[in-house]
Amino acid sequence: MVSQHSGLTNVAQWGRLYVRNDEAGKALSPIEMVNPGYYILFKNVESCGCLSKGHLQNKLTEVKMDLNLSREHEMLRDMVKEFADNELAPRALELDNKGEFFWEQVKRSGQLGLMGVINSKEYGGTAMGHLARMILIEEISRVYPPLGFFHQTGNLLMYAIETFGSDEQKKKYLPALCKGEKVSALALTEATGGSDPANMQTEATLEGDDYVVNGRKSWISAVDPADFVGFVARTGDKFSAFIVEKGTPGFEVTRREETIGLRSLPVNEFALTNCRLPKENLIGEEGRGLASALTTIATIGRTGAAGVGLGIARGCYEIALKFAKERVLYGKPIAALQAIQFMLTDMNVEIEAAKWLCYSTAWQLDQGKTSRDLAVDIARCKLYAVDVANRCAYKAVDIMGAYGLSPEYRVIGLLRDALELGVAAGSQEVMKITIGATITR
Amino acid sequence: MELEILVCIKQVPHPDHFSEIRLDVSSGRIIREGVPAIINPLDRNALEEGLRVKEKFPGRVTVISMGPPQAQKALEEALAMGADRGILLCDMAFAGADTLATANTLFYAIRKLGKFDLIYCGNETMDSGTAQVGPQLAELLDIPQVSGVQEVTFGDEKILEVKRALEHGYMKVRVKLPALLCVTRDINRPRLPTVQSIMEVAQKEMIIWKAKDIGAPPESIGLKGSPTCAAGVYEHKTGRRREIMQGSIEEKVQRTVARLKELGAI
Numbered sequence: 001m002v003s004q005h006s007g008l009t010n011v012a013q014w015g016r017l018y019v020r021n022d023e024a025g026k027a028l029s030p031i032e033m034v035n036p037g038y039y040i041l042f043k044n045v046e047s048c049g050c051l052s053k054g055h056l057q058n059k060l061t062e063v064k065m066d067l068n069l070s071r072e073h074e075m076l077r078d079m080v081k082e083f084a085d086n087e088l089a090p091r092a093l094e095l096d097n098k099g100e101f102f103w104e105q106v107k108r109s110g111q112l113g114l115m116g117v118i119n120s121k122e123y124g125g126t127a128m129g130h131l132a133r134m135i136l137i138e139e140i141s142r143v144y145p146p147l148g149f150f151h152q153t154g155n156l157l158m159y160a161i162e163t164f165g166s167d168e169q170k171k172k173y174l175p176a177l178c179k180g181e182k183v184s185a186l187a188l189t190e191a192t193g194g195s196d197p198a199n200m201q202t203e204a205t206l207e208g209d210d211y212v213v214n215g216r217k218s219w220i221s222a223v224d225p226a227d228f229v230g231f232v233a234r235t236g237d238k239f240s241a242f243i244v245e246k247g248t249p250g251f252e253v254t255r256r257e258e259t260i261g262l263r264s265l266p267v268n269e270f271a272l273t274n275c276r277l278p279k280e281n282l283i284g285e286e287g288r289g290l291a292s293a294l295t296t297i298a299t300i301g302r303t304g305a306a307g308v309g310l311g312i313a314r315g316c317y318e319i320a321l322k323f324a325k326e327r328v329l330y331g332k333p334i335a336a337l338q339a340i341q342f343m344l345t346d347m348n349v350e351i352e353a354a355k356w357l358c359y360s361t362a363w364q365l366d367q368g369k370t371s372r373d374l375a376v377d378i379a380r381c382k383l384y385a386v387d388v389a390n391r392c393a394y395k396a397v398d399i400m401g402a403y404g405l406s407p408e409y410r411v412i413g414l415l416r417d418a419l420e421l422g423v424a425a426g427s428q429e430v431m432k433i434t435i436g437a438t439i440t441r
Numbered sequence: 442m443e444l445e446i447l448v449c450i451k452q453v454p455h456p457d458h459f460s461e462i463r464l465d466v467s468s469g470r471i472i473r474e475g476v477p478a479i480i481n482p483l484d485r486n487a488l489e490e491g492l493r494v495k496e497k498f499p500g501r502v503t504v505i506s507m508g509p510p511q512a513q514k515a516l517e518e519a520l521a522m523g524a525d526r527g528i529l530l531c532d533m534a535f536a537g538a539d540t541l542a543t544a545n546t547l548f549y550a551i552r553k554l555g556k557f558d559l560i561y562c563g564n565e566t567m568d569s570g571t572a573q574v575g576p577q578l579a580e581l582l583d584i585p586q587v588s589g590v591q592e593v594t595f596g597d598e599k600i601l602e603v604k605r606a607l608e609h610g611y612m613k614v615r616v617k618l619p620a621l622l623c624v625t626r627d628i629n630r631p632r633l634p635t636v637q638s639i640m641e642v643a644q645k646e647m648i649i650w651k652a653k654d655i656g657a658p659p660e661s662i663g664l665k666g667s668p669t670c671a672a673g674v675y676e677h678k679t680g681r682r683r684e685i686m687q688g689s690i691e692e693k694v695q696r697t698v699a700r701l702k703e704l705g706a707i
Contacts, residue, residue, distance in 0.1 A: 079633050111635070112633060114636060117636060126636045
């Protein structure tokens with residue numbers, strides 16, 4: 001965007017891009033550093049449309065710290081907040097009690113473009129990136145964590161196809177998933193647990209042009225509503241990733257687990273019995289499936305779980321703070337009591353710390369760093385944000401007393417949802433192993 | 442039928458942060474600086490209506506706002522909702538404007554723009570609530586105007602059938618374009634921007650005009666062009682008093698009634 005300023009030294013700002021204009025609004029000179037606190041992201045250069053990308057890259061090489069969100073991210077946050085407050089909050093309790101998959105809300109997410117922020121425009125996404133995804137998951141989870149968590153699990157296969165899949169797979173699966181018209185799941189865990197994937201038993205054998213798959217996956221989110229399920233199976237002494245579509249003979253959802261939190265998001269077991277899948281359903285190369293799945297879970301699953309944790313923590317804090325200001329005891333609001341202030345202060349500080357762990361990790365992913373580069377960062381934000389979610393939820397229940405135990409006041413529901421996050425996308429202990437092994441290397 | 446649609450919007454303080462608004466007693470001004478802001482809710486209804494018209498007929502939707510530099514954010518939000526271009530009227534010379542000076546400023550800007558078919562405004566703003574700017578602007582432009590608009594139906598030959606709210610009912614009027622409509626909240630439910638439309642904002646046109654760009658005479662705009670004079674402002678504080686009546690129910694009622702009479706409450 002080039003604003004038509006009339007002052008000689010006026011500066012048009014869009015995102016982190018600065019252009020000096022003359023009286024007629026024409027770009028005067030190369031973009032320059034007008035404020036040493038700002039830097040320019042080359043990926044935004046195309047949106048300027050006034051100077052060539054090559055020209056700018058020659059002129060601008062210095063990168064400095066900037067903790068401001070871009071205007072796009074600000075507008076995204078405002079939009080998702082309004083969606084959450086006006087469309088999710090009034091129905092959160094009802095949806096939670098029903099325990100049924102929230103198709104209407106997923107479709108609405110798709111209409112708003114929220115399902116495909118990490119997918120490219122070519123396949124129906126918006127390519128807004130990982131920070132955008134973190135922000136939207138946080139805002140949704142503040143009010144209705146099951147949908148926030150679905151943005152974690154539902155994006156797994158979308159990322160895997162985008163990153164490792166063939167062009168045909170991208171064209172076939174991604175547009176409908178980005179629109180929220182269809183949904184997907186990704187399965188790694190088996191009955192033996194998710195922390196030791198190399199021990200999985202599910203096996204795929206090549207027979208002619210088809211793989212014949214046998215095995216069983218457990219504790220997988222949203223398989224029941226999913227149109228497409230990605231999974232990893234043993235192929236010889238290595239592992240490969242596949243897509244199975246709903247209705248494929250030999251693919252059967254065998255169980256729905258009873259869960260204490262995120263109750264409207266089904267957690268399923270499914271069986272593959274002599275299930276024949278064509279070679280086209282192989283994601284990436286044969287033998288590379290486990291690496292692809294682990295990269296996906298780290299990049300999308302752990303950051304997503306962290307975003308849900310951050311959102312739950314904020315939701316609890318906001319509800320408890322409002323309650324403390326309104327609840328009068330001994331002639332004054334309980335917010336005036338130091339015991340309450342200390343709890344609210346702890347929540348406030350921890351949320352801010354968790355937010356910056358999460359945002360900085362997501363931002364680095366947007367800069368092109370990989371989950372391998374960011375293994376510790378990703379583990380840190382998942383570990384901390386989920387712990388903070390649990391602590392904030394407990395404190396909110398404490399502050400609100402008996403009201404805190406009433407589902408109508410939401411915090412007990414948020415506490416139940418927070419409990420689920422600990423085991424999602426790698427347990428808290430696995431996060432500690434990742435960090436501990438690295439820092440003591 | 443290709444329509445040039447203008448939507449006038451105002452950035453107002455966010456209702457969640459009304460308690461942060463302060464009054465400058467010496468100047469009589471409301472101090473909005475630092476308070477998070479939104480598009481005036483009824484102006485979003487006005488924009489939504491403009492966008493719906495554009496979905497039916499080919500045309501262009503331009504949003505226009507007078508305000509400080511940060512009002513550009515309101516225009517960006519309007520672009521994210523689907524408007525095609527934004528115009529910010531931003532100059533210290535516009536500061537301190539009452540409704541007439543605001544209408545004058547909008548008038549000169551719209552005159553500079555040239556052709557238009559339909560102007561949508563919110564019926565009133567959340568922070569001032571005068572409901573004057575729209576009608577004043579229509580008078581200055583010498584075009585018909587309808588306020589309290591609840592529903593608009595397009596007929597032939599650029600004639601609209603408009604349902605306007607009355608205190609105890611409604612009135613249906615026919616109006617020929619170009620016209621100005623001030624809409625109420627009943628008219629529609631404003632859309633949310635989408636991620637795609639947010640990403641497109643950077644490619645859309647944003648024009649910033651100062652007073653000299655629109656040729657507005659200095660005496661007609663800002664404080665100089667404002668006949669309204671605030672005689673004084675004060676912060677209204679509501680205190681609560683409590684008294685407990687003793688005795689039987691009958692005695693308590695009698696004492697309460699007597700006390701309320703004594704205080705002039707009934």
